[in-house]
Amino acid sequence: MLILESIVNFFNSILWGKNILVVLLIFSGVFFTIKTNFVQLRFLKHMVELLTTKSNEDKENLSPFQAFCISTATRVGAGNLAGVVSAISIGGAGAIFWMWVVAFLGAATAFVETTLALIFREQDKNGQFFGGPCFFLKNGLGKKSWGVAFVITGIICWAGVLQVVSNSVTESFNVAFNISPITISILLTLLAAIVIFGKTDKTAKVLDKVVPIMAVLYLGIVFFIIIRNINLLPSVFSQIISEAFGIRQGIGGTIGAVIMQGVKRGLFSNEAGTGSAPCAAASANVSHPVQQGLIQSLGVFVDTFVICTATALVMLLTKPSVINGLSGMELLQKSFNYHLGSIFGEIFVAVILFLFCFSTLLGICFYGKVNVRFLTEKEIGQTLFKIFALSMIFLGGIQQNIFMWNLADFGLALMTIINLSGVFPLSKFAFDSLKEYEKKAFTAKAF
Template structure:
């Protein structure tokens, strides 16, 4: 009797979460993210477009050392941590699902949301740098910190810290481990319980080693997994050059409902493309700024630009790679979606070994997401109150959720994760809208110094009446 009551309760919770998501993701969140992204784009004079060359230039900057000898992680390392969290199952399974539900036109709206969302990513990550604080590893920060220091609203920061710690460190990590175990079972017949224990051991080795180890692992794994996947997509493209222009025509015509291939026309294409694009690149969600704050840079704008670049890499490169593979195969017309659709599409292009490749890619993408997601939880737990015992308890719970996700079916968790992520995003969007004037003044300072031929250096005194920017005092940093 109790078992049936539990099942009934789970079904009710799942239904409620689905209804909430229909409103939040179908209307409120998409309107807020698109509207605010457009405002930031115009207000910043299209910073995410005009500064593309600058993004690559500063990616090679070394970490700075503060006056007390603290060294942050480099811009490249912070970029890899945030990319590790952004790039996950959404890039392979999420994109395929968007195409299956919204047609090829969903890809166009993914591109649009990446271009607009990059401006939001710039603002939130610049603010994370302005209001970062020093810690034993160098620096830490993020939305919780700029809510407290910039808005003088610690209560808001604590609320955000709790939600992101649960959403990313716990719920999303269980989803990632679930995807890994299902993929490995499908391709190799591996027992999901054993896969779970292996993931627990690998995760424990990293998260008990500190953020430096997180950065080092991400530095190795993320480029390898991204390059291999992109190379495969390029191979598919080169061997199907005759399909390129028809494919682009299909994307654009379906995006505006001129030639509905699946169903729903422009509405289905737009809603699925925007939703999956936002889920993948997280622009404006408040997650990536936690990694952006850890970098030691000479000017906050440098991290804002690099995080905008991260949005482009995630959506315009990796998500597009999946879209290219799926659309060219035509498999999206056969009723499949998610990771199965991606596997079927690759198999049609390169042969039966594709299922094995996708399983390995899923492992790499999802495992690095587990690493990045954990760090977001850690830095926000420390914001509420630094307590080694509490942090170790959190780590143990994270490991428990990694194992739990490996052996369970998580429909309810996906829905609850979407709800908590939507709430987290709305809180963050409110904060960055209120603080955006600071971000734009910091951008103006950066532009001024670049026009003078300087490598920009920021001090708190550069912005009149700027307070609580404790890492940007008048002591110049040492390279």
């Protein structure tokens, strides 16, 4: 075990410690933004229209909204809470500005990788679509072995994420309600099992109910907090902008730390370029690949500009003396306690964290289903993965394992490299598809 930890830590120190992944993802965002002529900006209104358009009835595949909910569920997880807290704790308020920049650029990457997932997806004998990086690596580049490698690294990453997310839930309930971690872990595992096992996988149906509810609940409370502190809002945004460019910190190493924290947390949060979201998006029933690409691009905006910004505002609207010296989830907890009272604040954070994390767990189980299907069409493969996923949820809930964080980072880094190794050489297909769609759309006066 120690040898494995040493290997994982060594590669993480290179891939993340030397900022190789950060540079790669930023370059991707800039490149795809330019090549698509700022698709994420030009089509923003149309993205919302597509999301709310009713799709044709198709029992075998997801609606565009369901695919959006699954990918949003995995994006809007503990990372939107812990990730933002980490960014502000280390990089200050200015880190939020750089999270916005990363989200803007990442939206173009999300568009390209998702469009490719739909162009090169497969359909089984029941009419169900399957797609994602492993499929476009095989069908687009003829590199099936690379697709297998993506699946393996994905399972490594998701094993870590499942445990980390489960532990976040059990810890928060232990603090808020004094319920033992093993009790919550069992309950969480059983709830997940009810959804993913059975004659039909109920993940999509559950998430298209849970995701809107948790978003409205969370944003509703944050909106309440903002209204109560509306007079402080101009100074908060002024603080974000001024600290983003080191005006308060001065010139030197500090501004570099601010930028890097915002960039890193933004990349972790929106997942653009990692290849995860296309696994769900490829199952959507849409008339053109570009449509789901645009919807997934919108998902990056929702993740960062809406949910992450909401989390940041709660902390930045808190009296500094209340949270001075705090970091991690304690900082977020104290911030909500300050605005809502200690009792309601703790309960709210526990409940919202449960919804965020439970939806993340279900979303990852769906990703696993798609990727295992690439390895084998036999039902035993799906069953084994579901058992594996439930085991990770249970184990993560009963004990905290720092190595799981490192394992998740390691798997995510490898997934990203493999995914982008297919996205770049195949990107011309996405660009051509966009041109074709845009021509038809303007002809039909869709905009």
